[in-house]
Amino acid sequence: MTTNQRAVLTGAGAMSRKWLDAIKTVGGVDIVGIVDINPANAEARAAEQNINPEIGTDLKAMLDRLSPEIVFDVAIPAVRHGIVATALSAGAHVLSEKPMAETLDQARDLVARAEAAGRLHVVIQNRRYxxxxxxxxxxxxxxxxxxxxxxxxxxxxxxxxxxxxxxxxxxxxxxxxxxxxxxxxxxxxxxxxxxxxxxxxxxxxxxxxxxxxxxxxxxxxxxxxxxxxxxxxxxxxxxxxxxxxxxxxxxxxxxxxxxxxxxxxxxxxxxxxxxxxxxxxxxxxxDPADRIGGHLGVITDFLMATRGGPTPETVSRENIKSxxxxxxxxxxxxxxxxxxxxx
Missing domain, CATH: 3.30.360.10 (Dihydrodipicolinate Reductase; domain 2)
Incomplete structure (x- = not known):
């Protein structure tokens, strides 16, 4: 019997709905936690999706408790570096909204952290799909x-x-x-x-x-x-x-x-x-090999990569060029x- 991957989502704003719908479509993932500075947003999104995750405002504390394999980062750009760095340090693969960082120094740091941790850091660039x-x-x-x-x-x-x-x-x-x-x-x-x-x-x-x-x-x-x-x-x-x-x-x-x-x-x-x-x-x-599907395509490739598939083309070491x-x-x-x- 296959066990679903455990994931925490950060940022419960409007875009998170599209992410959660795509994650549900791919399947094999349990959203065990949602982090948002406004817990009411997280609670509303969980109710809409008919899921029952832990709700919180402290990502590190939640990661320490739940030890998820994946973090989905849908938060605003100003907090991206801290979220991704915290998630990678906790041993999670990360899929982030764009931009991948606010500065090139931050981006270089995240690329280095992902490589050191042996984890994926992939960025949503859905237009190329x-x-x-x-x-x-x-x-x-x-x-x-x-x-x-x-x-x-x-x-x-x-x-x-x-x-x-x-x-x-x-x-x-x-x-x-x-x-x-x-x-x-x-x-x-x-x-x-x-x-x-x-x-x-x-x-x-x-x-x-x-x-x-x-x-x-x-x-x-x-x-x-x-x-x-x-x-x-x-x-x-x-x-x-x-x-x-x-x-x-x-x-x-x-x-x-x-x-x-x-x-x-x-x-x-x-x-x-x-x-x-x-x-x-x-x-x-x-061609059958062409990767398509917008958000769904990126999220599918990311999840397949965490399960042993090929590295997505929007991995952070490539996305830094954009x-x-x-x-x-x-x-x-x-x-x-x-x-x-x-x-």
């Missing part, structure tokens, strides 16, 4: 549009979250753009080496801090990524996944951030003709100049 991004990556990897020269992403929405996001510094870059940066790194299979960025808060914004940003990254193999975004942009909204144009030496890919993916390859130039003819490219189908893009953009915006990205 979208089927469309898997298909785009396959097309890029095939060489159909040649070497990648540019990735250009636009993100414009007007969400009224309430709560911590509307007071959070660098909110767009830290809480949202990290998804697009990580997805770009995944699609072109490269790492950023430098960035120039600006942040501002547009007139009429309901955010206390800068809700808009521009960033230009250079990657190690020569590609440039540009990002334009705002969380205070009413009307004509983009997808939550951004709209994308990927340019190559021989063609381009357009993605609306939803279901529409289009690609063309230029034909050999004919002397005397201004614009070469183009050929429409077929977008590859999903965090470095975000923090590099913040450093550039603060300094008013291009900065190098050093992991």
């Amino acid at each position: 979208l089927a469309q991004l898997r298909r785009i990556r396959r097309l890029v990897a095939s060489g159909a549009i040649g070497g990648i020269t540019g990735v250009h992403c636009d993100f414009f929405l007007d969400p009224h979250f309430g709560g911590f996001r509307e007071q959070m510094p660098h909110v767009l870059l830290l809480d949202m753009a990290v998804h697009t940066f990580d997805a770009a790194r995944f699609v072109i299979d490269d790492a950023a080496t430098s960035v120039y960025a600006e942040e501002w808060n547009p007139a009429g914004s309901w955010y206390e801090r800068d809700a808009s940003a521009f960033a230009s990254f250079r990657f190690s193999q020569g590609a440039v990524m540009t990002y334009r975004g705002s969380w205070a942009a009413p009307g004509l909204r983009t997808s939550w996944e951004s709209t994308w144009r990927i340019t190559g030496t021989e063609g381009s890919i357009l993605w609306d951030g939803a279901d529409d993916i289009r690609a063309e390859r230029a034909q050999p130039h004919v002397a005397g003709k201004l614009l070469p003819d183009t050929q429409v490219l077929e977008i590859p189908a999903l 965090l470095a893009m975000v923090l590099g953009a913040i450093d550039s915006s603060t300094a008013g100049r291009r900065v190098e990205i050093i992991i």
